[in-house]
Amino acid sequence: MPSKTTRRTLLAGAPAVAALALAACSEEDAGPLLAADADLPTAVPEGTKLVIGDPSQQLAFELSGLASLLTFEVEWANISGGPKSAEAFRAKSLDISSVADIPPIHTNWTGLPTRIVAAAGRIDPLDHPIYDLGVAPGAAVASIEDLAGKRIAYSPGQAQGALILRVLDAAGLDQDDVELVELPSTADTYSNALAGGEVDVAPIGGTQVKSYLNKYGADGATAIPHGLRDDPWVLYAPVEVLEDADKAAAIAEYVRLWGAAKLWTRANRDEWIDAWYVEHEGLSAEDGAYLFDREGEPDFPETWDETIERHQETIEVVAAGTGNEVLDAEDLYDRRFEPLVAEGIAEYGDGGAS
Template identity: 25%
Template sequence: MTFSAARHRLLATALALALLPFAAACGGESSAAEGTGGGKVTLRIGDQGQSLLTTLKVYGQLKNLPYDVKISQFDSGPLVNQGLQAGVIDFGVLGDTPAVLAQASGIPAKVVSVTRTVGPGYTLVARAGSGITSIGDLKGKKIAFSKNTANHGFLLRVLDKAGLKQKDITPVDVPLQNVGNVLESGTVDAATVSEETRAKYLQAHPDAVQVINGRTVTPGYAFRIATDKALADPAKRKALLDFAQRLSTANTWIAGHRDAWVQAYYVKIRKQTPALGRQVFEAVGRTSYVPVDDAVIQAQQKQADLFTANGQLPGKVDLSGQFDPSVSRDFNARTVQKGSSS
């Protein structure tokens, strides 16, 4: 099921006008333009929160590239999707839910690599006095999340586990960066929060209830997607394969260099204390590249069906079109460490 072609053309035109100046403004050491200065190929990359950029920089993976790289920052997975749809980026990093919605929206792109994090992911945190002590108490409650992001997918899985649907709660849709602030304000009963937000909120509100986390209900996947146009260009595809391998190499290095990563990302970028950064790093858990295989496709299809069942998609969405066996084979060979599995 895809949305109308007319809507896509209108969206692409509007976003191209809106995002091109933004992408051009993303140059500079802290946010984007890195490269060799002489490469004929330029990869346009969509990042979130400088996580991908920092991953590459901390282990020197942006040095001596045989191509140019331009990294633009987006505030959420849905915005990365908009960049892909508008044609202003070739490759984007996003959560499992935006990856599903990329296919549902008819964005011409394929999954090229997948990571799996073994930690809690998102946590449903209820404020003290909300009356929520378990998922069975969620009916009718005001719950904050960010629509069409991974924390939305997490919430639907939690509700499904309790035999509920989104219509059974009072949803409060807020921008991804504001979910923690809304919970702090006391205007909602609960919120789906990241590990970093959970740790900070619990420090200030030790009597808050941690109802359930993603380890119980989600597979912990995150996705890297490239446009069909970029993958069809032999030079860009070769550059993307190298870029994906560099991401995997840097990710492996991070696992053995906790303090360097905490300082580079949580302290410098996220502006956290070293102590909180170390706490979050340990709690988040190990992230590894895993094969793009049937297990990944089935997990994504199950999530798509859950969105349809909750009225968040107009009909059945077939996720198989987002996975190309030749793409999976080539990128798996570059990104998956020996012994990894999903």
């Protein structure tokens, strides 16, 4: 049956998430228990519902027509990123979310077992980074080797914070060689901190790079490449959700179409820029085109071996920098889902459901 779609916005505050938890599925709604080593169900039972936090993919699914192929009820939550998705997972008001590769590490460190069910990156990731290192006016930083003694914006538990730890490692520096200034990586916080002289360096991405240089370049502001891969992009879900056979079947169906939906956006450039960047995000068409081109082409690996190997390296750097235990990256992935994205791309390519 075609999916039924509803929408809502998950607010960031704890009271709001707690309230939403009242509407979350109860134990009475749970499907049969699915063991971690059991095969994924091949059919989604009627009445199954998923709450999905994947805002850009929501629009991609709708515009491409792939949403019509989902046979379960979808509730799209306007939420992504580590802190908010983890909070919603704990409140049992979210089933699956789109994040970078750091949130699954931190949820498992903080007593919330989660697993990655889809993984992607960018083709030519060094030419299409997510972040640059913004440099404050007057700060003498031309390469990562110049970071010694500098004040650097740092957000523990988020991709930007992990990137800084990896950059320091690549530069042969440790935390004692710099001053890490903890700041939330929200909106224009980092750009404003750079412009206001609160920090010397901060990872900035998207239109922040362009707007920062446009506003403060005449004053000496710059941005430099960090030279590392920062492109991991995953879907993750609580283990408790994956143990529900009905929800696991629905997640498998979603994952199977996930890559095809993303490829549709790349094949329909003008429509996507107008729908996502202009209409949804409120950007100008020029800024939308800038972001589209900066993003580059997505890469959906058919096997996760190299992805897991790189994730292990990240875990070790972040663990050393935060004092947490070193996790086995293999344990963070549910490889039952590994072939599904490639299967969906093979069937639907970039053409959607039409």
